[in-house]
Amino acid sequence: xxxxxxxxxxxVLKTGQSxxxxxAQDMNHNSMYWYRQDPGMGLRLIYYSxxxxxxxxxxxxxxxxxxxxxxxxxxxxLESAAPSQTSVYFCASTRASGMGGELFFGEGSRLTVL
Amino acid sequence: RKEVEQDPGPFNVxxxxxxxxxxxxxxSASQSFFWYRQxxxxxxxxxxxxxxxxxxDGRFTAQLNRASQYISLxxxxxxxxxxxxxxxxxxxxxxxxFVFGPGTRLSVxx
Numbered sequence: 001x002x003x004x005x006x007x008x009x010x011x012v013l014k015t016g017q018s019x020x021x022x023x024a025q026d027m028n029h030n031s032m033y034w035y036r037q038d039p040g041m042g043l044r045l046i047y048y049s050x051x052x053x054x055x056x057x058x059x060x061x062x063x064x065x066x067x068x069x070x071x072x073x074x075x076x077x078l079e080s081a082a083p084s085q086t087s088v089y090f091c092a093s094t095r096a097s098g099m100g101g102e103l104f105f106g107e108g109s110r111l112t113v114l
Numbered sequence: 115r116k117e118v119e120q121d122p123g124p125f126n127v128x129x130x131x132x133x134x135x136x137x138x139x140x141x142s143a144s145q146s147f148f149w150y151r152q153x154x155x156x157x158x159x160x161x162x163x164x165x166x167x168x169x170x171d172g173r174f175t176a177q178l179n180r181a182s183q184y185i186s187l188x189x190x191x192x193x194x195x196x197x198x199x200x201x202x203x204x205x206x207x208x209x210x211x212f213v214f215g216p217g218t219r220l221s222v223x224x
Binding site: 031033041042043045048050056088090094101102103104105106107108110 | 146148155156157158159160163203210212214215216217
């Protein structure tokens with residue numbers, strides 16, 4: 001059972017380059033999230049998607065865009081990478097709002113921007 | 115004041131010890147509560163959901179005090195494999211908003 005799958009697991013970019021982080025879940029969850037985690041800091045929400053066709057900004061959305069491609073997939077795009085975006089990115093999913101369920105996480109994508 | 119605060123740690127304890135972590139939350143609309151475990155450079159994994167009546171899973175016991183707005187995690191008979199960072203997570207209004215505490219790092223020493 002794969003759960004939440006993220007690709008790529010590692011990426012090095014130069015300042016100004018663009019890239020997309022992919023996330024897919026096979027648990028039939030409605031809600032999906034993108035977080036970033038920096039050393040010594042907690043997880044901070046970038047964007048989330050409550051259901052297919054909707055996306056909303058989280059705490060730190062600047063410099064990112066997202067696409068909820070279908071119920072399974074939620075991608076995060078960096079249009080012009082900056083060194084401040086060096087971080088570990090986690091995708092997560094949960095059943096749906098109103099159900100009180102827990103978050104399930106992917107293994108993370110480690111991004112370095114030079 | 116941060117929405118979710120945890121004991122700053124780190125906690126360094128010998129094998130076999132009992133250790134307790136506390137977490138406080140500020141939003142009274144918080145409805146669901148969780149403890150996650152995160153190993154170094156890995157993803158957070160659910161350790162326990164926390165229920166109003168308190169719950170136990172083997173060596174782990176979680177308590178919720180809604181009146182005082184805090185959650186606790188007790189680990190008995192600590193193992194070396196318990197070494198990790200423990201994250202307190204609160205869900206607001208059963209909605210989309212999951213708020214994470216900064217985590218408390220535990221090192222269990224031989």
